[in-house]
Amino acid sequence: MSRLLILGPLAGPLGVAARMAQARGAGIAQADTVPAALAHLRGPGADLTLCHVGLDVGALLRGMAAERMACPVVACGPEEASAEAVAAVRAGARDFLPLPPDADLIAAMLEAASGLGGPEVAPVARDPAMLAVLARAAQVARADASVLITGESGTGKEVLARHIHAASRRASGPFVALNCAALPETLLESELFGHEKGAFSGAVAMRKGKFEQADGGTLLLDEVGEMDPRLQAKLLRAIQEREVDRLGGMRPVRVDVRILAATNRDLVAEVRAGRFREDLYFRLDVVRMRLPALRERVADILPLAEHFARRFADANGLPRRMLSPAARATLAAHRWPGNVRELENAVHRAVLLAEGHEIGPEAVELTPAEPSAAAAGGATGVEALVGRKVDEVERDLIIGTLSHCLGNRTRAAEILGISIRALRNKIQDYRASGLAVPAAHGYAAD
Ligand SMILES: Nc1ncnc2c1ncn2[C@@H]1O[C@H](COP(=O)(O)OP(=O)(O)OP(=O)(O)O)[C@@H](O)[C@H]1O
Ligand SMILES: [Mg+2]
The missing domain is CATH 3.40.50.2300 (Response regulator)
Structure with missing residues (x-):
């Protein structure tokens, strides 16, 4: 909040x-x-x-x-x-x-x-990968251990942090977040630790820092990898001793704060490079939770899209509309380099652009994906696929081709070089696993 x-x-x-x-x-x-x-x-x-x-x-x-x-x-x-x-x-x-x-x-x-608009909601999750993250969150929420949340930009690190707070014994206490990358060093220090009256020329009165503001609750240190070494030392002391020194303060102030930290940097690499203190890293990384990228949890795409479609319809005073099957197929086939935030923005635009009684594919504007391996050919195309499972790549290729052909199975099977029968079997499997598959438009299909 x-x-x-x-x-x-x-x-x-x-x-x-x-x-x-x-x-x-x-x-x-x-x-x-x-x-x-x-x-x-x-x-x-x-x-x-x-x-x-x-x-x-x-x-x-x-x-x-x-x-x-x-x-x-x-x-x-x-x-x-x-x-x-x-x-x-x-x-x-x-x-x-x-x-x-x-x-x-x-x-x-x-x-x-x-960085957070709408009312507090529980994270939307249906994919097993994300359900596993939430199950673990429920476990660790009860403890007071520090949690290091990692994940690509826009995967929901702040959402998860708020969820952990809400599920913890500290839920009725404050949740305070601070973006460590957004402020220059002296301001960040004041924000974190506060100051005593007279600590510097403008310090006309004592001021509490975020640590004290979060007393009895949770403090989220966002982009913690960006903090400079001097403040890292001060932060380490605050976490270890459970007390903070206000700037210009004569004696430390005790604080009861649970620390959550988030980063989209590889902190281990930062430690190796000498840019992040190893002892602080171990203090923060008591429990680590990695948010999978949206492309690693495709079963979340449509539930999230529906959630955002409802939310933005309500927020804009528009009637709630369904996403058409073709729109769903377009969303399901996209690679989502910007993760949940990109999906949220795409659905927001679609809600505003769509004209019919449902949200059609014409309202869904997506930044074109990287050229696929098939289109690019050669080593670079293949390298982009390294690290992905054959099944996943096949599924993305099939669904992408189908939506390219507006759901025409005959044409898609031709392009893919497989029989229509093999294609139908695949489609049935995908549907059974909860995925939306592009429906045929104006063609006799299945
Ligand atoms: N599981 C989810 N359910 C509902 N909304 C979500 C979920 N995950 C993310 N969002 C929404 O997506 C957007 C991005 O989430 P968030 O700010 O938590 O990501 P982040 O990982 O902290 O991003 P960054 O790395 O850019 O700081 C937010 O508007 C958030 O409300
Ligand atoms: Mg964030």
Whole structure:
């Protein structure tokens, strides 16, 4: 759940924005004045601040910069307040949100702030590979051990981290996430460990870091492989001793935090290259969970697509529509280099583009896959296949060819160089395993 701080009166349109954000799963805190907002940011903290232009957005941003607090600020106000909007953005606000608020803009704003849009949902999973990951997550959730979550970009590492938190004894405590790659070193240090009053020239008051904010809950260190060596040492100490040193602090503060770390780098290689501390690596890697790429869990593609189709229809106030068989076949045959995030974006576009009573293949725009081995020929094509199972490659080739032929079995069998009968048997197997196979369009088929 992202934590939203609203600065301004909740009576008017700002209150409507607050309820919309709440409906998207955000936790809301409110402040009436800039000093009260700064005090909140020093204490419980927030993932995003929404500040009405009727208040001094500039003073808020200057105060935050002086105190090295990195929470993004979005200014908001009536559409006519364009001069104030420009001033706020010049002063460092990330964006301007016109009031009365638009539900889509609120959703986009939350998504940009936390990388997570919709309300908390359990991860969608049907493929045995993913069900195994979730079964293991249920086991490890109960323990307090650190978990290192690895996986390609967009595979759902943050989703899994939130799921582990929600299934743990700490579920009622805070879940705090920090992207270690997004901030320069000094800001990251302040974000993690906080500071005492007077620690540096702008430090007018004590401020808690994310470790303290996550006390009693879970702290997700995202992109942990990007942290510089000095902070790695400080992080190691915090994890080992279960206490943090605020910047300029005289004595350590005890914290009770479970650490989850995520990375799409190969941390073992980083350790070997001398860029990541081995002792920290072993602290984080007590339990390792690897999220399979979407192409390694093809049975998840359609359930995820249906889930996103419902979600984006609801979010855009459109009727819920089914994906047509041809659209399903197109999705099932794609290689998904961008994993679940790519699928989510593709379905979002399709929901907006589709015109009929169902979502057809014409609305599904996919970035063309790498040329297949058959098309490319030669060593490079074959190398792209190394590491994959013969059955998988065959299945992708057959389904891809079928969808290329709009489901015409005769033509597909011809191209594939197999008998129609052999092709039908394959199709039956794939259907039995829950895969959508392109249906024939305008052709006499099976
Ligand atoms: N199993 C799932 N069920 C539902 N939605 C999912 C699932 N996995 C991922 N998503 C969605 O896909 C998107 C990417 O997920 P997430 O941000 O967790 O990936 P990530 O591995 O952290 O990506 P990155 O490496 O880019 O940080 C999010 O919008 C998330 O809501
Ligand atoms: Mg992530």
